[in-house]
Amino acid sequence: MKAAVLVFPGSNREGDVARALELVSGVKPAMVWHADTALPAGTDLVVLPGGFSYGDYLRCGAIAARAAIMEAVRAHAARGGLVLGICNGFQILCESGLLPGVLVRNARLRFICREALLKVERNDTPFTRRYARGAIVRFPVAHGEGNYTADATTLKKLEDEGRVLFRYVMPDGHRDDAQVLNGAANSIAGIVSEKLNVLGLMPHPENHVDPQVGPTDGRALFESLVGVLEKA
Amino acid sequence: MIPSEPKITPELVAEHGLKPDEYERILKLIGREPTFTELGIFSAMWNEHCSYKSSRLHLRGLPTKAPWVIQGPGENAGVIDIGDGKAAVFKMESHNHPSYIEPHQGAATGVGGILRDVFTMGARPIAALNALRFGDPKHPRTRHLLAGVVSGIGSYGNSFGVPTVGGLVGFHTRYDGNNLVNAMAVGLADADKIFYAKATGVGLPVVYLGSKTGRDGIHGATMASAEFGEGAEEKRPTVQVGDPFAEKLLLEACLEIMEAGCVVAIQDMGAAGLTCSAVEMGAKGDLGIELDLDKLPCRETGMSAYEMMLSESQERMLMVIAPGKEDEAEAIFRKWGLDFAIVGYTTDTLRFVVKHKGEIKADLPIKELGDEAPLYDRPWVETPKQQRIDPASLDITATVPGALERLIGSPDFASKRWIWEQYDYLILNNTAQRPGGDAAVVRVENGPKALAMSCDVTPRYCEADPFEGGKQAVAEAWRNITAVGAKPLALTDNLNFGNPEKPEIMGQLVGCLRGIGAAALALDFPVVSGNVSLYNETNGRGILPTPTIGGVGLLDDIEKMATLDFKAGGETILVLGATTGWLGQSAFLSEILDREDGAPPPVDLDLERRTGDLVRALINDGLVTAVHDVSDGGLLVALAEMALASGIGATLAAPPPEMNPFAFWFGEDQARYIVTVENSAKALVARRAELAGIPFAKLGTTGGDRLNIAGERPIVVDALRERHEAWLPIYMGAGLM
Amino acid sequence: MKARVLVTLKSAVLDPQGKAIEGALRSLGVPGVSSVRQGKVFDVELETGDAAKAEATLKDACEKLLANTVIESYRIELVG
Amino acid sequence: MKARVLVTLKSAVLDPQGKAIEGALRSLGVPGVSSVRQGKVFDVELETGDAAKAEATLKDACEKLLANTVIESYRIELVG
Numbered sequence A: 001m002k003a004a005v006l007v008f009p010g011s012n013r014e015g016d017v018a019r020a021l022e023l024v025s026g027v028k029p030a031m032v033w034h035a036d037t038a039l040p041a042g043t044d045l046v047v048l049p050g051g052f053s054y055g056d057y058l059r060c061g062a063i064a065a066r067a068a069i070m071e072a073v074r075a076h077a078a079r080g081g082l083v084l085g086i087c088n089g090f091q092i093l094c095e096s097g098l099l100p101g102v103l104v105r106n107a108r109l110r111f112i113c114r115e116a117l118l119k120v121e122r123n124d125t126p127f128t129r130r131y132a133r134g135a136i137v138r139f140p141v142a143h144g145e146g147n148y149t150a151d152a153t154t155l156k157k158l159e160d161e162g163r164v165l166f167r168y169v170m171p172d173g174h175r176d177d178a179q180v181l182n183g184a185a186n187s188i189a190g191i192v193s194e195k196l197n198v199l200g201l202m203p204h205p206e207n208h209v210d211p212q213v214g215p216t217d218g219r220a221l222f223e224s225l226v227g228v229l230e231k232a
Numbered sequence B: 001m002i003p004s005e006p007k008i009t010p011e012l013v014a015e016h017g018l019k020p021d022e023y024e025r026i027l028k029l030i031g032r033e034p035t036f037t038e039l040g041i042f043s044a045m046w047n048e049h050c051s052y053k054s055s056r057l058h059l060r061g062l063p064t065k066a067p068w069v070i071q072g073p074g075e076n077a078g079v080i081d082i083g084d085g086k087a088a089v090f091k092m093e094s095h096n097h098p099s100y101i102e103p104h105q106g107a108a109t110g111v112g113g114i115l116r117d118v119f120t121m122g123a124r125p126i127a128a129l130n131a132l133r134f135g136d137p138k139h140p141r142t143r144h145l146l147a148g149v150v151s152g153i154g155s156y157g158n159s160f161g162v163p164t165v166g167g168l169v170g171f172h173t174r175y176d177g178n179n180l181v182n183a184m185a186v187g188l189a190d191a192d193k194i195f196y197a198k199a200t201g202v203g204l205p206v207v208y209l210g211s212k213t214g215r216d217g218i219h220g221a222t223m224a225s226a227e228f229g230e231g232a233e234e235k236r237p238t239v240q241v242g243d244p245f246a247e248k249l250l251l252e253a254c255l256e257i258m259e260a261g262c263v264v265a266i267q268d269m270g271a272a273g274l275t276c277s278a279v280e281m282g283a284k285g286d287l288g289i290e291l292d293l294d295k296l297p298c299r300e301t302g303m304s305a306y307e308m309m310l311s312e313s314q315e316r317m318l319m320v321i322a323p324g325k326e327d328e329a330e331a332i333f334r335k336w337g338l339d340f341a342i343v344g345y346t347t348d349t350l351r352f353v354v355k356h357k358g359e360i361k362a363d364l365p366i367k368e369l370g371d372e373a374p375l376y377d378r379p380w381v382e383t384p385k386q387q388r389i390d391p392a393s394l395d396i397t398a399t400v401p402g403a404l405e406r407l408i409g410s411p412d413f414a415s416k417r418w419i420w421e422q423y424d425y426l427i428l429n430n431t432a433q434r435p436g437g438d439a440a441v442v443r444v445e446n447g448p449k450a451l452a453m454s455c456d457v458t459p460r461y462c463e464a465d466p467f468e469g470g471k472q473a474v475a476e477a478w479r480n481i482t483a484v485g486a487k488p489l490a491l492t493d494n495l496n497f498g499n500p501e502k503p504e505i506m507g508q509l510v511g512c513l514r515g516i517g518a519a520a521l522a523l524d525f526p527v528v529s530g531n532v533s534l535y536n537e538t539n540g541r542g543i544l545p546t547p548t549i550g551g552v553g554l555l556d557d558i559e560k561m562a563t564l565d566f567k568a569g570g571e572t573i574l575v576l577g578a579t580t581g582w583l584g585q586s587a588f589l590s591e592i593l594d595r596e597d598g599a600p601p602p603v604d605l606d607l608e609r610r611t612g613d614l615v616r617a618l619i620n621d622g623l624v625t626a627v628h629d630v631s632d633g634g635l636l637v638a639l640a641e642m643a644l645a646s647g648i649g650a651t652l653a654a655p656p657p658e659m660n661p662f663a664f665w666f667g668e669d670q671a672r673y674i675v676t677v678e679n680s681a682k683a684l685v686a687r688r689a690e691l692a693g694i695p696f697a698k699l700g701t702t703g704g705d706r707l708n709i710a711g712e713r714p715i716v717v718d719a720l721r722e723r724h725e726a727w728l729p730i731y732m733g734a735g736l737m
Numbered sequence C, D: 001m002k003a004r005v006l007v008t009l010k011s012a013v014l015d016p017q018g019k020a021i022e023g024a025l026r027s028l029g030v031p032g033v034s035s036v037r038q039g040k041v042f043d044v045e046l047e048t049g050d051a052a053k054a055e056a057t058l059k060d061a062c063e064k065l066l067a068n069t070v071i072e073s074y075r076i077e078l079v080g
């Protein structure tokens, strides 16, 4: 698998995701600077890491979405290449138009770092093949602006097309939009593009891969990607 | 705006925080009247914050050496060897006054400052902690200050990308007008690649890096050393606004140019900005420095030399660059979008010369600026000793379960989750022990080593008996690190006190320092860095003496780390260490009986050390399943915390008949740990304790979903948790957001 | 010349900050505020002195960056 | 009645957001913008129809919550 992790000024979880990728695939991903105009030849997977690109100033992800490298990411996605945006990466994908909607400030207006329970809504995507359908997993969240918002038409379309891949749920497995930790519409934690090749999600699977420092529910996401790419 | 050159009058001198005899000292030193810029430079260099003029004498008594200490106090941060060619770099620093004036920005820039101290030495920050003290929760400003300070710490650390993994939060009416924000940062570096402030080589470029200079925080350092009066809230000096984004870029750029071999000396611009950093670089290297302020990157127009020298704009660095490396260094900085300017040169004149618009604005002897700063042996009086409290003399109407429920839901003991969930404690993916345990544990790179860290102090003890209180603060940090299985290596301190010109306050400072020194020596836990914050007074009333201790220890194998949650039912609960039922200055006395008196618990340092060494050995040998130190709140609070963390209850025996049950359950005797042991290991653990000469007693057995104390009403763990978790969110929810 | 750009949330979009402020004002004892919506204002200095040119530059800036037109609308005011 | 409150950073105070936006506009090829400072705008609806009363309420709201007067200044505009 050839993965490329983008680095914007102010990215800060690029190291975490690079380590997770290396842990499951045995290969170090390429780190790609925002001002570059091309991805390394043969890139299969582009990762937009978490962080505070450009300080989250103006709107989170807004300035990074207009970086030079994003043209190449758009082309990669259009070719059906895999793109994974985590946290700030998700925000950038929304700002760049690669995914619909926008992430606004948490309903309670505070940054929140805690473990969240998520339901894996389907496992027929390149990102979730190693999970059981409907599995409840634990990923941590660490964000101040993870409140997914979109107009009613967009939300309906996402639901109808089954493009909500991860949803926040209560301990009993049911979703409760009134109690969702950040106020996200339909308890949305992660969505995929129409062709299922672009995933944006707020929680951090890359921080739950290593038993020395916590649970390992995030591992299967990276293993799914490695599996898909090795088969290809 | 400050006019460029006012006349030097006694009033102006006083406004600069310089006493008449200090001004005399200046006149004698330079043999003429200083220029306005020079006056500003002296005021910055000679204030308490930079010169430590009241505390320096007494700081000398602290033990600072050990075979593993690479750099003790005197640099931007302390450095210790942690093996495998790696070093831990750490320090704590206060931002008390700025955080009272503007809590969000004040706390944020406090975090920024301490992170800069750490990466200035070539270390990448891997953890941040903070020790916070607020006034009475009922005070009208407390909620606002708490909300602002926490959001400020979070916003800076989260954006910068360092996990904020631990700290402490306490409330007391004596902090009503002076909240405390002590921020600690820990970094990781290669032991042979540490960078220092000391400049070497004549004629080398002095380079300015980072953000542009504005008029922020002028007089900031002076403010940090001034007592608050009635008017303080209106005065509102220009506060600095932090830019964590710029700091993150500065970090990456600095580490990159260090790696490229461009850096001879480096000093961050903290309090008193350019003045302090330039003087320090020159004086430490026995060199002069000449600055040309026309080259300084400025954010605002028309800034005077005085303003440029005293600005406390954030996210700036000063460096001496290796010969011929200017272009390479500049290219790296430009890549990160930061300012880079050669603003001066090192000289062999030992003068500190500042030029602006063709004029010499300052020309001062560089070494004397630091070395000749006033040093005071301020008069002090010993704090009168208090009587030991006899539990039999107390009139207690509470029940044991009732007292536990009240304590666990009280401001000081209630869960601080509402706070630490606003901090990203997971970033960098090395946080092995998250907030909520005895010490935070952060893995070193990919393991198996890890660092343990904890912030501690019990101000009530320090006020009643500064010496014992100082000892206790160090012992508690040492104990918390031990409780996770790590070996405590060194500490940083942040000494927060009132006005040192009052002999009683000076007595607190002297007493606490002696206690800290004694404990640091006895526990092999040297002081490698620290910070002093004095004049924490409002309307003549000082804060409780608060010498915060930040300890760091090393865990050789993270797999052996201990945690405080009960692991299973049916395990034996032991307390290691002696329980005498010491209630003086206890949380029980304060919270349940509403009195703060009596002698605080004494700390037997020899016993402390032997008990801790035993506990650490038991952890390393895998003989104990859960470990928690016993601190304020005593045995029952500690047991409750172990139950809360796990959801597992316990059945507990009644106290020994000769003891008052409240004294037994809530007394705060030192040098104690609670451990749980599987049946198979019971005999062995008992034998090990006997061999080590450490008293121990069985408290009970784990299991069930409640705490059952013989003869008392059962306490349901889940109900206790509700109380524990409820206080802070309800308190904060009642007001803004 | 100087200009001001106002970026506000479209009316159909939920504004958590505004909602929180409404609540906070109530609990602070500031009565009579029935709704608050929060937006952004940019005070911009432009090199040009020409109003039409300034307007064009700012429109470009808004479309490209300052506003997220999925949820926000913008207004440009030339101050002179 | 309706009102608008503008909250802007005092001029000597660093505005990191504005700085980042300036840089971004430059690299996006929007030329001729020499400085950007970002502030907040609050669109407020008040129950009262009385201008003086509205002004007083908003002043109170600004002092207590909307503006951090240590670093920000505010301006109230009644829209009607």
Ligand SMILES: Nc1ncnc2c1ncn2[C@@H]1O[C@H](COP(=O)(O)OP(=O)(O)O)[C@@H](O)[C@H]1O
Pocket: B129, B130, B131, B132, B164, B165, B166, B167, B168, B169, B416, B419, B420, B434, B435, B436, B437, B438, B439, B440, B455, B456, B480, B631, B632
């Ligand atoms: N300001 C804070 N920031 C982060 N963590 C905190 C803060 N205050 C308390 N904590 C965490 O909450 C837990 C309990 O704190 P405390 O009761 O002071 O522990 P101890 O008594 O063991 O020293 C610790 O893990 C501590 O790190």
Ligand SMILES: [Mg+2]
Pocket: B437, B438, B439, B480, B483, B628, B629, B631
């Ligand atoms: Mg502890």
